[in-house]
Amino acid sequence: MTDRLHRFLFENADVRGEVVQLDESFAAITRRTEHEPAVDRLIGEGLAAVALLAATLKSPCDLTLQLQANGPLRLLLVQASSDGSLRAMARTGDRVPADVPLDEQAVQGTLAITIDPEKDGERYQGVVDLRGGSLGGALEHYFSESEQLPTRVWLSAREGHAAGMLIQRLPASDAAAGDADAWARADQLAATITGPELRELAPGEVIRRLFHEEDIRLFDPMPFRFRCRCSRERVAAMLEGLGEAEMRETLKAEGRVEVHCDFCNEPYRFDAVDVEAMFTDPANRSPDSRQSH
Numbered sequence: 001m002t003d004r005l006h007r008f009l010f011e012n013a014d015v016r017g018e019v020v021q022l023d024e025s026f027a028a029i030t031r032r033t034e035h036e037p038a039v040d041r042l043i044g045e046g047l048a049a050v051a052l053l054a055a056t057l058k059s060p061c062d063l064t065l066q067l068q069a070n071g072p073l074r075l076l077l078v079q080a081s082s083d084g085s086l087r088a089m090a091r092t093g094d095r096v097p098a099d100v101p102l103d104e105q106a107v108q109g110t111l112a113i114t115i116d117p118e119k120d121g122e123r124y125q126g127v128v129d130l131r132g133g134s135l136g137g138a139l140e141h142y143f144s145e146s147e148q149l150p151t152r153v154w155l156s157a158r159e160g161h162a163a164g165m166l167i168q169r170l171p172a173s174d175a176a177a178g179d180a181d182a183w184a185r186a187d188q189l190a191a192t193i194t195g196p197e198l199r200e201l202a203p204g205e206v207i208r209r210l211f212h213e214e215d216i217r218l219f220d221p222m223p224f225r226f227r228c229r230c231s232r233e234r235v236a237a238m239l240e241g242l243g244e245a246e247m248r249e250t251l252k253a254e255g256r257v258e259v260h261c262d263f264c265n266e267p268y269r270f271d272a273v274d275v276e277a278m279f280t281d282p283a284n285r286s287p288d289s290r291q292s293h
Contacts, residue, residue: 004221005055006203011215013182017167017190019203020051020224025086026162028226032265035090038098038105039073043088044157045135046078048164051224052153053113053139054080056168060118067135069109072096076106082118085227087263101133111138113146136164143168152187156195163198165190165206186211228264235259235268236278244279251275 005020026044035043046065054063060082067076071093078088096105103109115124126146130138136153143151150169156162167190169183189210198206207216239247239257250257257270270278 003224004203005051005224006207006221007055007219008207008211009217009219010179010182010186010211011217013179013186013214014170014172015167015182015186016170017165017186017207018052018055019165019198019206020048020055020163021199021203022047022051022086022162022224023160025224025226026157027160029086029088029264030160033090035092036096036098038096039090039092041098041157042073042076042096042105042135043078043090044162045155045164046076047086047088048155048157048162049135049139049153050078050080051086052164052166054082055222056166057082057115059121061121062116062118064112064114064116066112066114067106067109067130067138068112069106069130071107073106073109080224084222084224085229086224087226087228089262102135102138103130103133106130111135111142113142150183152190154190154193154198156198158195158199161199165193165198186214189214228261228266230261230264230266230268232268235261236270236274239270240278247275247278 003022003025005018007016007018009016022044026047029043029047030040050063050065053065054061057063063080065078067073073090073096074093075091080086109130110127111130112125112127117123126142128138128142128145131141132138134155136155139153140151143149151166153164153166155164167186193206193210201209204218207218239259247257251272257275259268260266261268
């Protein structure tokens with residue numbers, strides 16, 4: 001598995017960073033859908049973004065990045081879990097133009113970051129408008145508004161490769177007081193990275209090339225992978241929520257009810273026996289009543 005996030009810390013300075021590459025996850029998601037290249041690139045950037053954000057969390061959580069707009073891009077929804085699972089989906093209206101600022105791809109868009117603790121804790125959501133001309137720029141605006149921590153983000157996705165880098169200035173500490181210029185220096189060095197370098201060089205090589213004169217502490221890499229959470233049981237529960245009348249009307253018109261997962265495009269098919277089982281008293285339902293026939 002090649003998908004890894006590498007965290008690093010400036011010794012004796014209040015600066016931390018991350019570099020992530022997500023080739024396999026990116027490919028697994030995009031080959032299940034039929035989006036134009038501009039949308040695939042946004043999906044790749046979104047995957048890198050949620051991986052970077054998830055790695056900043058201190059407790060197990062699910063993190064969702066949701067970009068909503070009036071068009072041509074209508075929705076970009078990307079999710080990461082603390083176990084390294086990733087998934088993503090996009091919806092479009094008109095053709096999404098390539099190589100233009102993000103606010104032209106996602107007109108009147110907003111960016112929401114939602115954090116759902118896996119156990120105890122309160123759900124958090126921060127919403128900002130799109131600034132900076134890119135998804136990375138919008139995330140920098142989010143950190144400025146919600147975290148009040150100076151943060152720089154670089155994202156790149158092309159030709160099956162998705163990658164990202166984040167550096168962040170941490171709250172000042174006495175131990176790092178002697179290197180007051182560390183943040184400005186880290187920002188200047190990191191800004192020299194190019195998209196091809198970020199995608200094609202190994203994360204460790206990226207860190208070494210940018211910060212070879214700095215005293216850097218490297219942490220064990222964090223793996224990521226594509227994994228969708230859909231299941232036949234979850235889809236059946238969703239269909240039950242639509243109501244018996246609608247299910248029977250679809251069954252009559254189509255001969256079956258078929259649903260495709262928005263994230264992985266997996267088809268789920270329900271025939272007359274399945275639909276009957278959905279709306280039968282559970283006490284009278286056979287154990288395999290939701291299985292395909």
